[in-house]
Amino acid sequence: MNNNTIVLTGGGTAGHVSLNEAIIPELLKKGYEVHYIGSSDGIEKTIIEKGFPTLPYYSISNGKLRRYFSVKNFSDPFKVLYGTMQALRILRKVKPSIVFSKGGFVSVPVVVAAKLSNIPVVIHESDITPGLANKIATPFAEHIFSVFEETLKYLPKDKSSSIGAIIRPDLFQGDEKIARELTGFSPLKETIIIMGGSQGSKNINTAIKDNIESLTKRFQIIHLCGKGNLDPTLKNNPNYVAFEYVTNELPHLLKITNYVISRAGSNSIFEFLELKKPMLLIPLSKNASRGDQVLNANFFEKQGYAIVLEEENLTSETFMSSISALALNKEKIIDAQCMANSSKTPEQFTELLLTYKN
Template sequence: MNNNTIVLTGGGTAGHVSLNEAIIPELIKIGYKIHYIGSHDGIERTIIGENFPTIPYHPISNGKLRRYFSMKNFSDPFKVLYGTLQALAILRKVKPSLVFSKGGFVSVPVAIAAKLANIPVVIHESDLTPGLANKIASSFAEHIFTVFEETLKYLPKEKASSIGAIIRPDLLLGNEQIAEQLTGFQANKETIIVMGGSQGSANINEVIKVNIDALTSKFQVIHLCGKGNLDPALTGKSNYIAFEYVTDELPHLLKISNYVISRAGSNSIFEFLELKKPMLLIPLSIHASRGDQVLNAKFFEEKGYALVLEEENLTTTSFMETLGDLVKYKEAIIDKQFNAASSKTPDQFTELLLTYKK
């Protein structure tokens, strides 16, 4: 067993990779060697490959786990079994002292393999209710950390604890001058940043396009539209700028933004909360997901941290009306946000995580 080697896993969406991204520099800084186990073609392979090219990436087979009937339910368990055997071979070769999982279907065979290899597994669950992958993997885990305290009722009490959100420190280092250079905007004018998630959102993109004249007459608009979704019809529009996606630029773009329009992934909305940004959340609908974003959004709405417009009710009119309410209640929302519990930094989480290594 290599006491200074740790295996990370998680994938399927950017949200299942972002915490791993945040703690990798902390682990390297204190002398740990990192290996990553992910899928062959998931977003995690791109993110880790581009941001941490020196970290060994081990692709394995994984099958999707479903709560509904599908013919693939008969074949995918064999993919999970094969992935477990692959992960077991990797773990026996690498001999890590700990496996940390951020969730997603690829993490299940890794968690099972770690249990078989007698390597402790720690899981992080950021949504209000655990995803199916994390619910399965929790049976093999040494400990499960959650963001929401309410999540604990869905997990084994003896090995789960709530630690709040984990926020990247660089998000707090946004610079208005850099934002002005990136956008051509003025920091003293009201600005909206629109985010549809790592892949963008066709519905959100469309409602921005339809309302673009009304929006740009009142606000500067920063639109993160998703890869391949730049609209030539909006290019050069006054008070509007679009990016397919951003990485290091995000803290600066958020710094200049007065309002956020976004999906309701847990990682993102807690970042906006930490930055005290009034939010209009348009959660991914239950028809396109397991409904975790809807629950996250409703929780934030109940706490007074955000306004919510469900996708089924998203129209040209409802969007502008709800945005008007966001502007109207801006100060009240920010006041509520200041009552939220403080977050942890990646280095604080890393220190906590390492207490479980073998």
């Protein structure tokens, strides 16, 4: 074992990469050699290679873990098995003292390989109920950290703990001047940032387009529309600006943001909570996901941190009425957000994580 080497894994969505992305600088500062295992075509490869171009990145085979019938359910276990063999070879070469998994399908072969190699595994679960990948990986883990206290009832009591959200310090380092240069927006008009996840949301994008005149009459709109979803018919509106996806620009854009309209991935909504941004949450429906975002959104609404609009109820009319309700309740929501429990920094979480290494 190399006591100063750590392997990170996780992918499939940006939410399964963001915490890894946040702790890598902390690990490097502590003198750790960091390696990443992900898929060959997942968003994790793009994020890690762009953000940390010198970091060793290894691609492995992985199958999708489905809760529904598909003929691929018969072939994908072989992909997972092959991915486990690939991960075994990588771990035996790298010899890390610990493996940290953020979840997603690609993490399962890595976690299994680590257990077979007697390398301690630590898992992080962001949502109220564990994802399928983390459920499968839990028996192989030394410890599981969760964001929500409620998650602990789904996890083994003897090796799990709730630590709250981990918030990146750079979120608080947004520069208003840079944001104004990126958008051309005025400080005299309120700004909404609208995001539909890393892939974008057709339904949300349609609701924006249908209401663009009413929206931009009252607000300035920053629209993170997803890859391939830029709409050229909207680009000449001075109160509307669109980006397919942003990374380093996000803290600057949030600096001038008064309201957030978003999906309900745990990482993102806790960041908005920490920044005290009133939220309209439009979670992925249970028809399109396992329902974790619905649970996250409902929890935030119950605490008074957000207003929720179910995707099944999303129309041009309900979109606008929900935005009006959000603006009307702005101060009440911010007051509730100010009472929220404190979060942890990536530095604090890194210290906790490293207590489990060999």
